[in-house]
Amino acid sequence: MTAAPAIPKGLEGVVAAETEMSFINGQKGILEYVGIPIGELSAHSNFEETVFLLWNRRLPSKAELDSFTRELRGQYDPPAAVMQRISELPKDAQPMHVLRTMISLLALYDTTPNANDVASAREKSLKILASAPAIVANFDRYRRGEAPIKPDDSLSFAENFLYMLNGKRPTATMARAFDVCMILHADHGLNNSTFTARVIISTLSDVYSALTGAVGSLRGPLHGGANEGVMDMLNAIPSVDAAEAFVMDKLVRKDRIMGFGHRVYKTKDPRATDLQSLAKQLAEDTGNTALYEKSHRIEQVMEREVGAKGIYPNVDFYSATTYHCIGLKLDLFTPMFAMSRLAGWSGHLLEQLSDNRLYRPTVRYVGPHNQPYTPMDQRS
Secondary structure (H helix, E strand, C coil): CCCCCCCCHHHCCCCCCCCCCEEEECCCCEEEECCEEHHHHHHHCCHHHHHHHHHHCCCCCHHHHHHHHHHHHCCCCCCHHHHHHHCCCCCCCCHHHHHHHHHHHHHHHCCCCCCCCHHHHHHHHHHHHHHHHHHHHHHHHHHCCCCCCCCCCCCCHHHHHHHHHHCCCCCHHHHHHHHHHHHHHCCCCCCHHHHHHHHHHHCCCCHHHHHHHHHHHHCCCCCCCHHHHHHHHHHHCCCCCCHHHHHHHHHHCCCCCCCECCCCCCCCCHHHHHHHHHHHHHHHHHCCHHHHHHHHHHHHHHHHHHHHHCCCECHHHHHHHHHHHHCCCHHHHHHHHHHHHHHHHHHHHHHHHHCCCCCCCCCCCCCCCCCCCCCHHHCC
């Protein structure tokens, strides 16, 4: 009898779609957006241009970028009814639940919420992406007892978010740091949340449903929620000198070190390389040098102890330090990831819709057969 073929757990290694958006070589630590190395984009581009690149599979001309930027800024302000709902939410609600709920709520104020041709999907994706900063920032203000702040369409995506969050325009360093974070998190192949978005839109559902589902996927601690775990770990280490003993104790007990290891990368995540430089600079600028040094010491110990096993820092490791230095609360870390990844999810929705086929994988049944039905009075 021929044995049934093995099923890769978690669908590891299974090719489920084709994309022109991002390329990953985990063995060599390469990440490219439409063929451009991520380091080139983080050094020379901005988030708005990166979104255009992902959605159009090419860099824009100056006129095209100016037009796209105006279009995005013109959608910064969500419907008044949506913003009113924020003031009616429990103040102890988790921001990721708020973001997921508000994206779904946006559909109720769209006169054609189910339109899913490519042009309509792009329009709705732009509105959701543009609205997300106002939703996240003003929920945080509401729970702090601060008055809401309307978006400023003279500001970039990164500047506008930090302005609404803090009530003042950010420094150039802070704005650039946040902009780079948005670039680095924008897309990453067929990860769990991206797969979720593509599966939902493949039913010819709607953009709001697909992006709501993607946010739900991202918030899991094995996905986008991992950066919060990194910060919890750093806070649990009392000093730089205590970092090595902390790591060694974790390794002896075979506990996971948050921010290390990746399903794809067998070398250092290229996004972590960019974020490390950013985190170091921000730590020095904001008086958080000890936090960065704890992170760096953990990386050194992990390199010495398990580097040969291909366990290296991933994007979450230094993004935690970066977000902390920007001044974000811990439970806003994952919403920041989601705000950026809305760009990638939306690009994948457009790609899926342009040549759609319903996702319908099969499953192998491993249960019993021909079991008798036992009447209730005969069951033990």
